[in-house]
Amino acid sequence: MFNDDIAAISTAPGESGIAIIRLSGSEVIAKAARIFKPYRADSDILTRPSHTLTLGWILDEQQEAVDEVLLGIMKGPRSYTGEDVVEINCHGGTLVARRCLEVVLQCGVRIAEPGEFTRRAFLNGRMDASQAEAVIEVIRAKTEKGLRLAVKQLSGQNSRQLHRLEERLIYVNAMLEASLDFPDEVGEPDYEEMRKIIQEQLSLVDKILSSGQRAQIYREGINAVICGKPNVGKSSLLNALLRQEKAIVTNIPGTTRDIVEDYINIHGIPVRIMDTAGIRSTEDLVERIGVERSEEVIRNADLVLLLLDVEAGITFEDLKIYEKIDKTKTIILVNKEDLEIKNISEEQIKETFKGVKIIRGSVKEDIGLEELENAIEEMVLTGQLDSDDLEIMLNLRQTNALRQAKKYLEDSLAAIGEAPLDCLGVDIWGALEVLGQVTGKNLKEEIMDRIFHEFCIGK
Numbered sequence: 001m002f003n004d005d006i007a008a009i010s011t012a013p014g015e016s017g018i019a020i021i022r023l024s025g026s027e028v029i030a031k032a033a034r035i036f037k038p039y040r041a042d043s044d045i046l047t048r049p050s051h052t053l054t055l056g057w058i059l060d061e062q063q064e065a066v067d068e069v070l071l072g073i074m075k076g077p078r079s080y081t082g083e084d085v086v087e088i089n090c091h092g093g094t095l096v097a098r099r100c101l102e103v104v105l106q107c108g109v110r111i112a113e114p115g116e117f118t119r120r121a122f123l124n125g126r127m128d129a130s131q132a133e134a135v136i137e138v139i140r141a142k143t144e145k146g147l148r149l150a151v152k153q154l155s156g157q158n159s160r161q162l163h164r165l166e167e168r169l170i171y172v173n174a175m176l177e178a179s180l181d182f183p184d185e186v187g188e189p190d191y192e193e194m195r196k197i198i199q200e201q202l203s204l205v206d207k208i209l210s211s212g213q214r215a216q217i218y219r220e221g222i223n224a225v226i227c228g229k230p231n232v233g234k235s236s237l238l239n240a241l242l243r244q245e246k247a248i249v250t251n252i253p254g255t256t257r258d259i260v261e262d263y264i265n266i267h268g269i270p271v272r273i274m275d276t277a278g279i280r281s282t283e284d285l286v287e288r289i290g291v292e293r294s295e296e297v298i299r300n301a302d303l304v305l306l307l308l309d310v311e312a313g314i315t316f317e318d319l320k321i322y323e324k325i326d327k328t329k330t331i332i333l334v335n336k337e338d339l340e341i342k343n344i345s346e347e348q349i350k351e352t353f354k355g356v357k358i359i360r361g362s363v364k365e366d367i368g369l370e371e372l373e374n375a376i377e378e379m380v381l382t383g384q385l386d387s388d389d390l391e392i393m394l395n396l397r398q399t400n401a402l403r404q405a406k407k408y409l410e411d412s413l414a415a416i417g418e419a420p421l422d423c424l425g426v427d428i429w430g431a432l433e434v435l436g437q438v439t440g441k442n443l444k445e446e447i448m449d450r451i452f453h454e455f456c457i458g459k
């Protein structure tokens with residue numbers, strides 16, 4: 001438990017219906033009682049039961065009303081942090097919320113650091129580390145799917161998998177120790193059983209890792225860039241995918257000079273999509289800078305949508321662009337198929353762009369766009385194992401820890417029956433130690449600081 005009381009405005013700044021000032025610590029109810037005057041004289045919050053709301057006024061030092069509020073009390077350990085928590089629901093103006101907070105701070109409550117409420121929840125055993133980290137994921141989720149994954153993580157369903165893994169390894173360790181400590185009574189451990197258990201845990205770690213990689217895509221999303229020579233319909237495609245007239249479209253080649261970007265949601269995957277200046281050699285200085293920028297973002301993109309114009313045919317310019325892009329992350333859209341004159345034949349495409357996904361359509365007539373979205377999803381998830389029974393979100397820290405655990409388990413498998421028992425023990429302990437970093441059992445102070453600093457104040 002901590003001996004100081006903390007408070008912060010937990011809602012986002014700006015005007016809204018209400019704002020919430022959250023307090024946590026052993027004295028917060030007593031301190032709140034000093035500045036809160038309930039409407040009804042018999043509603044003293046010092047005697048109110050836990051998990052109730054009370055209507056009243058926040059009063060400043062001169063006993064003047066600062067705001068009319070609803071005050072909630074949640075006594076520990078049944079609260080977010082595990083300590084006594086008070087939540088003051090005041091009106092949602094920046095000034096009024098800040099004034100309420102000031103009054104609270106004058107009672108000997110200090111301002112909370114970013115993530116400090118969640119940090120206390122973790123340290124008081126209300127959630128483990130992967131659940132605490134899931135709180136940020138819930139807040140930052142950009143699509144429904146990403147949110148669903150984060151909420152699943154928050155509920156602790158996935159932590160249970162990790163705890164089971166730990167338990168099995170502790171069992172293996174116990175087998176080892178028994179043989180080491182009582183060699184005469186116990187004899188050699190059952191190597192076959194040991195091998196079987198470690199093998200099982202190893203495949204579980206693999207499964208968790210690949211499921212985490214998949215979830216990563218739903219959490220972080222990808223960068224996609226639309227490229228092609230001038231006038232092929234790049235800006236039209238951006239607008240169609242956004243369902244909004246964001247970029248300027250004209251029939252003048254060289255319309256787009258700068259990069260226009262926005263976010264779209266493709267089957268739950270957050271996609272940052274960029275429209276670029278049509279690539280061609282040009283004398284125009286502004287356009288040339290635009291072309292250079294296009295080339296830069298194309299190099300850094302996770303996915304490239306290359307547009308062709310069926311009427312213009314496959315030109316030298318198209319081939320020059322195609323030469324520069326990474327074919328493994330490219331989808332080609334042959335656009336303007338609604339036009340009568342077609343100068344790109346099926347054979348020609350197959351010949352020129354071997355092995356690349358090709359879609360024929362018309363942005364103007366909304367032909368092929370659904371197929372394009374499906375192709376994007378497929379390409380992004382290729383190689384990602386679809387394991388519906390396991391949906392785990394992993395951040396970089398957790399991924400690294402699991403990779404280390406995997407290495408230890410592989411080493412221990414190799415050591416069974418070969419190396420002395422205590423060497424085997426070192427590997428099993430190593431695996432347990434790094435797994436403890438994922439669940440939070442062995443979290444070092446500095447790692448903890450890093451985790452919670454990602455949070456916003458008031459969470």
Ligand SMILES: Nc1nc2c(ncn2[C@@H]2O[C@H](COP(=O)(O)OP(=O)(O)OP(=O)(O)O)[C@@H](O)[C@H]2O)c(=O)[nH]1
Nearest residue numbers: 230231232233234235236250254255256278363364
């Ligand atoms: N017929 C037809 N015209 C299209 C289609 N898509 C785009 N266009 C037209 O093609 C012209 C160029 O479209 P843009 O979207 O501005 O092309 P862009 O590739 O962004 O061009 P730059 O910005 O100059 O590089 C416009 O007149 C569009 O209306 C299509 O599917 N069919």
Ligand SMILES: [Mg+2]
Nearest residue numbers: 234235255256
């Ligand atoms: Mg354009």
